[in-house]
Amino acid sequence: MSKLAAILRQQGYKLTPQRRAILGVVALSQEHLSPAAIYTEVHRKHPEVGRVTVYRTLEILVRLGLICEVHTGGKEHNFILRAREDHHHHLVCSGCGRVVDFASCHLERLERKLSRETGFTIDEHMLEIHGRCPQCTGGEK
Amino acid sequence: MSKLAAILRQQGYKLTPQRRAILGVVALSQEHLSPAAIYTEVHRKHPEVGRVTVYRTLEILVRLGLICEVHTGGKEHNFILRAREDHHHHLVCSGCGRVVDFASCHLERLERKLSRETGFTIDEHMLEIHGRCPQCTGGEK
DNA sequence: TTACAAATGAAAATCAGTTTCATTTATATT
DNA sequence: AATATAAATGAAACTGATTTTCATTTGTAA
Structure with missing residues (x-):
């Protein structure tokens, strides 16, 4: 179980396959994370993961302080891995x-x-x- | 004629009643300007002014360097008067x-x-x- | 197993902002 | 003052990212 997954689990969040997939992409990402980019990436390998779930998972990660938003001025939200x-x-x-x-x-x-x-x-x-x-x-x- | 209006005029922009109304609000504003806030304020006194015109006027003011955008993170654009x-x-x-x-x-x-x-x-x-x-x-x- | 709160996703809603286009208008020119 | 015309306007439709709704599914603790 990945480190991010472990933290989620520990905080009482359920570990669904969708979340695992999203966490995988987030953990590997070296660049900035936009919800759209993550969705595209995750969806390629796991078409069963919906956009909403990506947003909700990112929200959790922000809440836990594992990623944080950067305000780049565009209309997309952008996050970076805080670690x-x-x-x-x-x-x-x-x-x-x-x-x-x-x-x-x-x-x-x-x-x-x-x-x-x-x-x-x-x-x-x-x-x-x-x-x-x-x-x-x-x-x- | 207000200073802002004079500059617009001088730059070849037409001085419409709508623009006058918007410039009036912008000139008086001490805080940062969101398009929505300006629209509300202007529209109260001049219901004939539409949202689009507010956006377009702000665009001109940015182009002339009279206001500039600040990135506050929300989904709204925010501007401040550039003194x-x-x-x-x-x-x-x-x-x-x-x-x-x-x-x-x-x-x-x-x-x-x-x-x-x-x-x-x-x-x-x-x-x-x-x-x-x-x-x-x-x-x- | 079972129970059930948590999680999911399709679709609809939202929300700021932009585009389109037919109509109006400020301004320079007669 | 009348005219011509490019600029400006606004209603409505559109966009694109994000959020909400809600019926259905699913981890997980008991």
Whole structure:
């Protein structure tokens, strides 16, 4: 039984085949999780799993703090596995859409300063850098 | 003629009664603006103004840089009046939606490093910090 | 086994936002 | 003031993600 499954079980949730399938995909996912992507992936192997169940399972995972939502601005919800220690951001090419991850953002100093000056408790930050990759730099739009 | 109206006019946009009404509400608003809230407010006094026009007007204001979007996580879009023309970011309270501007982000070093390592030409960055303001820190939700 | 609360999924509902398109209108030009 | 016309409007239909409803199924503890 996977680690995620064990935690669910332990918290009193039933371990259905659908949930197992969803947890499997979530656990393996290295990227951001959108409900749609998870549904597509899960549904390919287990056509008996419905969209609603994906949403409900993600809801549970959020409630248990195993994944957390990132607010990317689009209309989809996006989640990331919380266990992952590798906090990272994206460098997006506005030419071809290529995305490069990067980890170091060194915003801690800034966050501490802001916290001190405003009294805010800082939870998270969203950083995205836009530019053009080498292939797109010379060219058109 | 209000300042916002003058700018619109100057940019070649027609000054319709609907737009005047919307600009009036936007100009007075101290908090962040959701399309729904603006529609409700405008529609109370001018029932002839439709939802679509609110969306379209907000779109223009964004295009002109007079308001900018903040990502608060809900499904609604949220905008704030952009008083300042210089580069700045937002610290958003996830409790009450209060927005504090801040200017220093010191991402130049990071951008140079990324540029060197990836070959990207960096154009801009998007940074938004989320947390809870002093009033919302102790409490519920 | 059995009992039953929990879980499921098809379909309908919601909700913010967008698109379509026939009609109206602000504004520049006579 | 009258006219021409591109821009603007709004009702209604649409979209796409998410949520709700509800009849049916199913883990799991007893």
